[in-house]
Amino acid sequence: MIILVRTGPEQREWARNEEAPVLDDTIRDLKTYARVLHRRALARDAQAMLDLHALPEFARANDDELVQLLQRRHCLKLVARRLGFQDWKHALDILSGAQSDDFGTLLYPATCSGHWNIWSAAYAEAAEIRAAHGGYLLAYKRQFLIVDRDYVDSMGLDPDDPDWNRIGRDWVRPKQADARARLYRKLVQNFMVLKALHARVEH
Numbered sequence: 742m743i744i745l746v747r748t749g750p751e752q753r754e755w756a757r758n759e760e761a762p763v764l765d766d767t768i769r770d771l772k773t774y775a776r777v778l779h780r781r782a783l784a785r786d787a788q789a790m791l792d793l794h795a796l797p798e799f800a801r802a803n804d805d806e807l808v809q810l811l812q813r814r815h816c817l818k819l820v821a822r823r824l825g826f827q828d829w830k831h832a833l834d835i836l837s838g839a840q841s842d843d844f845g846t847l848l849y850p851a852t853c854s855g856h857w858n859i860w861s862a863a864y865a866e867a868a869e870i871r872a873a874h875g876g877y878l879l880a881y882k883r884q885f886l887i888v889d890r891d892y893v894d895s896m897g898l899d900p901d902d903p904d905w906n907r908i909g910r911d912w913v914r915p916k917q918a919d920a921r922a923r924l925y926r927k928l929v930q931n932f933m934v935l936k937a938l939h940a941r942v943e944h
Contacts, residue, residue: 763922764837767929771824771832775816782811792819824929825850836925838918844880847928848912853895859887864913871910878911885913897931898924 781789790807793799796819799807814829821832825846834841859876861867867885871878876887877900890900904924908915915921 763926767926775820779816848879849881853892856892861885880913
């Protein structure tokens with residue numbers, strides 16, 4: 742069946758269906774890391790315990806109390822926070838493309854802090870600047886930034902990836918949601934994010 746026009750709720754449902762396989766793989770990866778972290782903590786791995794003590798609910802707990810109270814949801818929360826999200830629900834919302842005014846900090850890793858960027862508090866202004874001067878429109882929490890190729894490369898993504906053009910080089914309001922989902926997957930798999938997280942979990 743060929744659908745020529747999709748609008749309104751139908752368009753959003755179609756977009757979710759298109760990105761669902763990629764999203765499922767991304768979420769599965771994150772759950773795997775949470776499961777490994779949980780197992781390490783129950784085995785009283787020193788690094789896993791240290792990481793989990795960073796959560797507010799365990800900040801004052803001793804190791805025995807942490808192990809007794811620890812649940813998988815705590816590990817999912819920690820994984821989400823390592824990726825720059827507030828908690829697991831926030832991560833799911835953003836990665837699935839749900840409407841949100843807070844994109845977290847995933848798109849502005851520490852490795853990119855030295856780059857020169859154009860910042861704006863308003864999406865409309867940021868989109869206008871990007872349209873006029875080029876670049877890639879990203880989001881940091883509730884702010885927007887236009888970055889160059891070098892920034893994208895520092896993120897661990899290929900600035901010439903065809904998916905950038907498929908999203909209109911606009912991460913906030915992509916032309917194709919499935920293309921952004923693929924970029925998100927590449928981002929959470931790259932060295933700066935999941936490999937760094939893997940090193941923490943496997944230490």
